[in-house]
Amino acid sequence: MSVTKENVAYIAELARLKFTDAEQEKMTSELNMILHYIEKLNEVDTEGVEPLSTIHDQINVLRADVEHTPLSNEEALRNAPDKQDRFFKVPKVIG
């Protein structure tokens, strides 16, 4: 499996990243190197092996439905790049 420059441009858009043409070329080649390296795994026979969704062997790590709200509004907004009153403020999303 390998990716094209178009694939890279598409993924970059989904990730809201901007690359120059030269950077896209570089990304394409680097991503392909990684993919080819991972392809080595295809040599392993996985017949009858269940897909692994997690590397932990734990199951049902659950917590009881108990309310505990640790932060105040001031603390929550402390690191916000922009805020007003009790809200986070971001550039207008829809016009």
Added chain:
Amino acid sequence: MNYEIVVGLEVHCQLNTESKAFCGCSAKFGKSANTNVCPVCLALPGALPVLNARVVEDAVKLGLATGCTIARHSILARKNYFYPDLPKGYQISQYEEPICSEGMLHVETDEGSKDVRLVRIHIEEDAGKSIHDIGDDTYIDVNRCGVPLLEIVSYPDMRTSKEASAYLQKLRQIVKYLGISDGNMEEGSLRCDANVSVRPVGATEYGTRTEIKNMNSFRNVERAIEYEAKRHIEVIEGGGVIVQETRLWDADKLETRSMRGKEHAHDYRYFPDPDLVPVLVDDGMMHRMREELPEFPEDRAARFVSEFGIPAYDAGVLTVERELADYFEATLNVSGDAKASSNWVMGEVMRTLKEKYLDIHEFAISPERLGGLIKLINAGAISNTIAKQVFELMQEDEATPEAIVEREGLAQVSDTGAIEASIKEILDANQKQLEQYRSGKAQLFGFFVGQCMQKMKGKANPKVVNDILKSMLEG
């Protein structure tokens, strides 16, 4: 050409847990902005989610109630997209291996009954709230972020807007009976997206569908589906093609409009969330959840008919809402009279709730007090007419019906002497009617009863009045 509407619904049901799905923050609606927040739902680096056990239990209960297969092993996945009210940049949801699949919901409409199949029910978290209509910026409230939802996806099995609305109402009834959600559409705890398409009657292939969002009442769901189907037919008849897209329902203009340009290509790149471990539903949990299932409306209505001997129609009305059915049973427990309890609940109680826009749990008269009132009527202490007055007074204070009757002097008069005296006065004052009655106009009997009741302010025992009046008129 005749067309058939095809509808499938995706319903998001907000669970009424104390805490959020993956952190301990309060999940309650309507708190001051950005106060129900913590490092997990704010997506601060290093914070890790832990699933709320009640969310799993509620999902299993809804799955059992809708005849779904419950997955013994299910996993949580990340649905990746960027939006400012989703701080993590992904929503925790389920993709492969949802917790419930392949169920069925039985719905009734005026046109008949129908089984609507369910594709799946899965666990996910809600996003925050964006406020666009103040000033030049968008304001974000993260309170709702991480509040647990169940998404219920149906097959495209509905053929009319009425069926879609009946399906939604049935689902609402079930989640309310289960006690897992308040099912309030206006407050958004039950949200519905509709996939709508049309096809010529008899066709087996589906037409191209559009997805409608933003319908916040049952009425609007019906209207939006009807509008959208009509639009499809017009486009097709005009030689055009339907574009698969998402459209917003505008409840003021009563139309759907395209969200074109406002959504990016949907490519959510789902993958198993490495921060969360698989959920296993074992036999013990299945057993516990089955035990916790309530008696469902149809079963309860059937029991009301067989156990209490009330008409099937009454039983149906009384069991629409679980709280109302509980209220009726509690009233009956005190009054011991099923028919009277049913008449009072369906009559005066429901009328008052409607007039005052109340829910049954907000109603001032407890079932114990209403049961007491019915007992007073049955014991002959007050008439039905007086009971209605007492009922009104009972809404204003906490006193028992007995105390109110005593305080207001409303007890029924069965004293024959007093009644005789009052009838005599009435006969004397209405000589003309008396002659007419005696010359054969028997329907005037009611007139005399009415006059007597009026004179005694409704407190006379009607049976005693009837007996005495009869003998005095003969005389």
